[in-house]
Amino acid sequence: MVDLAPQSPSHASVAVTSPLRRYYVLALLTVIYGLNFLDRTVFNVLIEPIKKEFKLSDTTMGLVAGFGFVLFYSLLGIPIARLADRMNRRNIVAAAFAFWSAMTFLCGVAQNVTSLTLARIGVGIGESAGTPASQSMISDMFDKDERPRALGIFAIGTYLGVFLGYFIGGFINQHYGWRAAFFTAGLPGIAIAAVLWLTVSEPIRGSSVEKIKREALAPTLTFLGSQKTFLIVLVGFCLTTYTNYATSAWIPPFLARVHHLSSAEIGTYAGTFKGLFGMAGTLVGGLVVARIGRDDDRWKLWAPAITSGLAGPVFMVCMLTENFTIMVAALAATSFLLGFHLGPIFAIAQTVARPAMRALASAIILLTATCFGQGLGPLVVGMINDAISPQVGVNAVRYSLLSASATTMLGALLFVWAARFIRSDIARAAE
Template sequence: MSATSVQISGEGPVNVGGFRYVLWVLMFTCALNFLDRQIVNILAEPIKGEFDLTDLQLGLLTGFAFAAFHALLSIPIARFADRTNRSFVIAGSMGIWSLATAACGLAASFSQLLIARMFVGLGEAGGIAPAHALIADYAPKEKRARALAFYSIGIPLGGLLGMAMGGLVMDAYGWRTAFFIAGVPGLLLAPLLAVTVRDPRILKMAANPPVPPIPFRKALSEMLSKKAFLLVTVAGAIQMLVGFGQAAFIASFFFRVHGAALSNIASSIGTILGVAFGAAAFLGLALGLCRGVTGIAGMLIGGQVTDRIAGQGYRAYTTIPALIALLRVPIIVAALLVDDVLLALALIAAQWFFSGVGTIGGFAAIQGLVHPRSRATAAAVYALGINLIGLGVGPLVVGMLSDLIASDGRGPAEGLRWALVISSGLLIPVSLLYWAARDLISQESVS
């Protein structure tokens, strides 16, 4: 693998080796981040049954319990990462969240499982933001969206692995074993990352006097002074409220609304293959492949298209997400209302594809709006909105709506269906916010 010249903070380039290797390793850390974060979604129904939970409690478990610690610690950890070796920060964080994921399988009560999920959030607070900053230092800005897109394919890949592995293991050995298995890969990858992925800023500091870190107040002031930063952050938070809120309950939706059809399809496949094959295994594989294949394709295409158009001006960073958000609304609603389970899965796959295309612009925009030495902090502030509002509030909103509609006599299946339909409408203000940032993004980008 060839060496790469990296420009740090406007100074001379640093030669570092194996940028492709670094991207691959960081992409796999992202995949494990989202595998451990989202595996609980496919396991939600048996957990709900064992602990006799409401949908609101499921929302707490799948979203807020994780997001509370994640949001609380993401900025302090990002500030620490902006001052030290970001590779070590990512590796240490991965070790914590992997152990916490395995600990979920030992929970004897809802409260114990809630606490374990909080520690997953604590660990993952040090995963994404330092990685974004590391990649932004490696990649020239004309290739930044593509590099971040490649890293971000770990999101759908983690969803694929979490859904597929979670469903198969749950059918065969139960939901607790699925948590145990999910925690193992991160414990193996963390030391490899720490030893083999170099932080170019540390190399620069070894050759020159260290540059004092930008004070947090000054970094935050820079972000808050950028209207584009505020618009993109709010849009991203609401966008993820819809995404995480629906992801937390999409498996439950299919079990409740299409349960009989899933069992019939799984039985037919099992007969053909001559093996025991349950509804959870089929749905896990189906949703995993839908999320993984289409999400990866969407992110890679989104990165290529965004960089190509952004070469003529940074407006593409928000124009593409604005158009995509509007396009997703009718696709999601159709997926929730059709009677045919296979058609519903195909439509869900289509909306995940477009979601991938529309995600990259926000990530790239944030990295270009701030000074290079504030990049991890900026990514953490952006992630604060995504995780506290998106992941923390999204599943709670969908869960509360579901319980409310179900209590009106419609039952848990229709309650969940219409809660998901209603939440899709929030993508309309997302589109308007991104559109409002189109001209500002070109004026305010600095790196």
């Protein structure tokens, strides 16, 4: 049975060593991460009804889906992560979770695109604080070789949120309207934030074999900038994140416009074949890389490179085929392959950083990739849609999404390059 009150540091350090305790905290943080993506994804399912009600273009919807979220997410993420490297991370995650859930609820009362964008900015502010602190906590509960598996489990939250967002958004929108979908997505978060606050205590920073060395911001950034693995993976992850966010935002309109599915049908197909298969890929990626990476750390990047590279041509088939069955099979395979790399990449960011730098390292990876991927992915696809739709009509969305095939293959090449430096960079982080 987990303890129901905050603990002293000595008590917490004992609790964290218990497998039951560690996996309870991991499971709860994974659920919170899943609701993070639920609150992002539900918007994507609602693009069509919001566009019609407010009479907006695809470019505007891409801006609200992307930059409306990442604007303050990016600006505030680094300072909050710096606080998480020094302050109680449990408190930061709980407060941020309650805030972004409340802002998701407020999306449902928006009366125009301005108020909707402001609410989306609020969601971004809250979510900028949650993930880096969560990953830092997990990395202090699991050692170097366990982290790909632990952070692979945590990364399941990405596709758990996609799965729930598509299903809830599609079903609730069809039967009760798009505003009710936002209300349903936002409400549970406040209660679960209270559960985190009451049942989880702050873990001790650094495992028993890792030294904690407090450093100022400038030396921390200098060290991370000198880690070639970190820099190359950062660029590669930006590219694969473009693929993830572009597809998450525009697969629902693609299914509606090209394959003529209803809102509930979009929730079912997108939730199942993108959400569930993405969850499976993320779990398998964490487990496989944790196993094969023990003997050679380079496999922690080689394996994600292989699957990210394969995702490109498979997604081309998904977009270009006229056969509905082949399309959903290719969507499922793409989601599995894209999900595979998330846990290992999260683990790399933590492992090539020193213990007292982990929240900041996580924030740099996540915020830069999210700013690039979610900021540009939905927007670029929306702009291409508006530009070519006079010539190709509803098929514009399928051609514009092909850009997502190119970015994941480029990201794979960078992961291969980064693998050349990973062993020396891990050694430097342990000094």
